[in-house]
Amino acid sequence: MAHAHTIEANPHWLPLNPKRAVEHIPGEDGWPFVGNTLKLLKDPLRFGNRMVATYGQVYRNNAFGGPTIQLVGPEANELVLFDRDRLFSSEQGWGPMLNLLFPRGLMLMDFDKHRADRRTLSVAFKPEPMRHYAEQLNRGIARAVTEWQGKPIRFYDAIKALSLDLAAESFLGMELGPEATKINKAFVDEVQASVAPIRVPVPGTAMHKGVKAREYLMDLFLREIPKRRSGDGQDFFSLFCRATDEEGKPLSNQAIADHMNFLMMAAHDTITSSATSLIMMLGRNAEWQDKLREEIASLGLNDDEGVPYGQLDRLVLTEYAFKEALRMVPPVPSMPRRALRDFEFGGYKIPAGTFVGISIAYTHRMPEHWPEPEKFDPMRFTPEGSRGRHKYAWVPFGGGAHMCLGLHFATMQVRILIAQILRRYRIELGPGAGETWQYFPIPRPRDGLPVRFVPIS
Template identity: 65%
Template sequence: MATLASPAPHSSAPPRFTHWSETIPASAISHIPGEGGPPIVGNTFRMLADPHGFADRMIARYGRVYRNRAFGGWVVALIGAEANELVLFDRDKIFSSEQGWGPILDKLFPRGLMLLDFEHHRADRRALSIAFKPEPMRHYMGALNRGIAARVEAWGAGPMRFYPAIKALTLDLAADSFLGLPWGPEADRINRAFVDMVQASVAPVRVPLPFTQMKRGVDGRAFLVEYFTREVARRRAGDGMGQDMFSQFATATDEAGNPLPVDAVVDHMNFLMMAAHDTITSSATALLLQLALHPHWQEKLREEARAVASTGELAYEDLGKLELTEMAFKEALRLIPPVPSMPRRALRDFEFGGYRIPAGTSVGINVHWTHHSTDYWDEPERFDPTRFTREAERARHKYAWVPFGGGAHMCLGLHFAYMQVKVLMAQLLTRYRVTLEGGSPEWQAWPIPKPRDGLRINLAAV
């Protein structure tokens, strides 16, 4: 159970800490079990080497509330579905997402929707939600069907590395659905910029010194800010306006009817492109890996796709009919969540797991651990989409499965992710049978999971 220690719930007292750069002394959390690791670097390199193994060892030794020093500061880990609910649902507005993600993303994706709090977050989320209404979603559906069908057909039968292929495809789809235009000669630079920014988010060196990953990430952001700023001006002038997501964002208005500031549109688009591009790539790869490992489930999804998309194209109205595909996708997201952990910062004192945790403490939940815990899942390492029947979902703790977050910060684009993956599976599985080449690969766990060998598969025509 969690409670506020001070001040009382719903208090109007201002937070004692207003920016993530303000720190609390280590002595303030010394009563919480844990360890800081070697001088200067703390446990940073231990975590990067094996983040899931490191968490397992810490939980086994210290329990489900522990302190850890990494990436230049102390963090208190809160473990389990109850911790997920406390932090993500955040009934009493204890936790700041902005100050939690700040040390990781402030130089790379500042002011993205995930980095906003409370009223600012609510207002911008409302303005941006116009891009996910039924009419724009129907437009994206058409773009996804066209783009995925053409690319999957072009892959042809034979061996391939799926991860780089689907990464290239999702970037092209984002250009069509999100921007409403094909990539020009800047395509490789744009893709490189996103890759550099994501990798910089877990770089051990947190300042953009020359030749460091952080410097490459900061330079990538500068390039994209210039690119998107130019595009906002063009859309607002009426040039290239359409049903694409960027046009929706560029013309979105706040509650007073005023257009969002240009820099806000740019920051939101920059963050959304990263989130949609890299997380969908990771999630689709995780699903295809499981279908290759479990051919009987692959066949079930193939039969479902043939029954629902008999003409070869999936209609927007038929998305809900791909029930087995959605269950399999959810199970793949359980096994390999695209965001394995989520940080926050406490704005007020609170209690959890028998410990008083002071305001100003950086805290984190471990999505991957919860998704693999025997407390919530029978045989958690086994792929079993039937875990996601409606009956099974109702019987389980609501926050035992949180690949898209939860509460006010639930992923705004989660329905777009479902739509894209369903179209991909319908187009892919009705053309090819998928098998692995070389066995199940090792995965890089952070910052966004991906197979180290690119997921080597073989496609055989069906």
């Protein structure tokens, strides 16, 4: 199924284990062909809670085409993400879901190759480019939020469109124009294909739509590369095109296009999810709107002035609120890996070749690490509130060598967004807004989060 199909294109991957290799680990195989995929997609939090309650913090699950051993808790997160002994492959973990859609993206690389490309790409996240992006974000966000005044909107849809526009300016250095709708649909098709039950691109399936979307986007990127190499643009794309590795060699056209395809998706989809969860939490906790508004006012900005890059770090409470929203609704609820060698965890021996997953969403709500986990409490992230907490109890951006390359960009964009909204508006949610979410592949509220931004009198 999924694993077999992608392994054909990746001969260095470990062969599939026989099913009996992990039968000593308690768990459930689920229904024929689909396993527990549909149960997991329907309500992953409830499914995870039941599995841990029944089988413990190491359990066997069959979903998305094969058996996975789920490791739960901060210690599991540290083992897998920090990966001191290079036990786990990210490429072979994500590959069955993403290899037909985002091959050779940064998240689908391991060890030395990953380190080399990450170092080359990091040129776009240094202070001077980030200062440039902050100016663009302030302008773009201020322009958009003035149009949200007073009228009912679905925040998820509005911020998704805005995030794509912002990503186009900061990442691509171009206006999308009439192609914007087509480009957005292509990213949606790619992401939806990543969790499609049918894992081969048969015409008429979601995977087929995703593969065709990738072809369209790759053609878009590849057409642009030659002029970017010789230009002086300060957007991500142009910086990648001019970047060189440790030997002074530029990235190939194919590598640049592969990285852009993955990073554009990651940038606008995960920020859309994170910003939506934060707006929902602030809508439900009006006292926190007031606290953040007071903090924003303390910057002493003029009405039409954006938040200068050098002042962003002063929005401390805003950062705590964002972290708490990421705890409650992490944009990547779980992360897969594949064991390259035998290892032991939680009293079980787990053989090489096993697909392994960690549950970020579950860990973020473990009451022994997060008292009253259903309560929105940004003060958990003060130095005092964080003291003694396991370093890997909060991992919305991953950890170790694969820590999200764009985490500072994401935090910057959300700080600017909240500052631009709260200095103008009070957030009022529609009745029952955001009560149910679709958690995979990237969380989004099923109702789009109906909201009104009411001008502050």
